[in-house]
Amino acid sequence: MYRYRLLWRGQIAPQQVSFEYDAERRFQCPPQLAEACAEACRVSTQCGRQVMNLPLYQILGWTGDERQLGFRLGWTCYHDYLGLSLCAKEQAPLVLAVAAATEIEGRIVLERRSQAVAQGMGLLHVKPSGHIHPPQTPWQALLAEAWEELALRPEEMQEAHCLGLVQSLTANCYCLIYTATTSLGWDEWSRRRPEDAWEAEEFSGLAIDRESLDEWLSQSEELATGPGLAAVRLYRDFKYPAV
Numbered sequence: 001m002y003r004y005r006l007l008w009r010g011q012i013a014p015q016q017v018s019f020e021y022d023a024e025r026r027f028q029c030p031p032q033l034a035e036a037c038a039e040a041c042r043v044s045t046q047c048g049r050q051v052m053n054l055p056l057y058q059i060l061g062w063t064g065d066e067r068q069l070g071f072r073l074g075w076t077c078y079h080d081y082l083g084l085s086l087c088a089k090e091q092a093p094l095v096l097a098v099a100a101a102t103e104i105e106g107r108i109v110l111e112r113r114s115q116a117v118a119q120g121m122g123l124l125h126v127k128p129s130g131h132i133h134p135p136q137t138p139w140q141a142l143l144a145e146a147w148e149e150l151a152l153r154p155e156e157m158q159e160a161h162c163l164g165l166v167q168s169l170t171a172n173c174y175c176l177i178y179t180a181t182t183s184l185g186w187d188e189w190s191r192r193r194p195e196d197a198w199e200a201e202e203f204s205g206l207a208i209d210r211e212s213l214d215e216w217l218s219q220s221e222e223l224a225t226g227p228g229l230a231a232v233r234l235y236r237d238f239k240y241p242a243v
Helices: 031-046 078-087 138-150 186-190 210-219 226-239
Strands: 004-012 017-026 055-064 069-077 095-104 107-113 124-126 129-131 158-168 173-182 200-207
Touching: 004 055, 004 069, 004 226, 017 055, 017 138, 031 078, 055 078, 055 095, 069 078, 069 095, 095 124, 095 138, 095 158, 095 226, 107 226, 124 226, 129 138, 138 173, 158 226, 173 226, 200 210, 210 226
Parallel strands: 017 069, 095 173
Antiparallel strands: 004 158, 055 069, 095 107, 095 129, 107 124, 107 200, 158 173
16 A cells, blocks of 8 residues: 555545635745756656646645544645655645546446656546645535546436545645446446546446455556555445445
8 A cells, every 4th residue: 555545534425525725825835946846847748748737725734533524725736736746745735636436337437547647647547536626625626527537417426425535655645535426327428528538548447346346456556546546445445344
């Protein structure tokens, strides 16, 4: 589990995840690192990565118990997050992201991340996923990603639960892990054309029986993102709770 650290585990409804956002609490890139940060972003762009400087939530603190999760959040931007993550990771802002193990006709949707992403190129990951952009709530962000990346409408993301919070040990973010299902068949879904699926080189389906999940987890420690591993593991434990 070297790619992530489990911070919180539970089974709560999306509305039980709350946050306090202070837009005046803004991350400031250390002046002595500003040029190195900008150069790291330029190099990523020159290598064909998509580097869009969108606003992000900076994590200031969080609390959680069996009934709820709460966050205190400030403001940062993708350039500072990515640039510092690449050139001075220990000084990069810690941002908030979401990912979901989405079940379609007995399979979890997986992607192989394209070479156009700035982090985790070529690794397996669950979908939908992404950073949260102010003023979105985590669940709003996940629904937006579901439409953009999978062409799933909000009403088609059903039986949703938040299962955990993990810290990625490679990407300087905390990631909320969800699960959801849809009544669509796999073939019907596969015919849809998402409007913004550039992060995925290809999609695949992971069977949700216990044996398949266990086998995938045992074989994918070095092939998947930290949040992706966490999502499949938490989904397995949710689907097949220990007696």
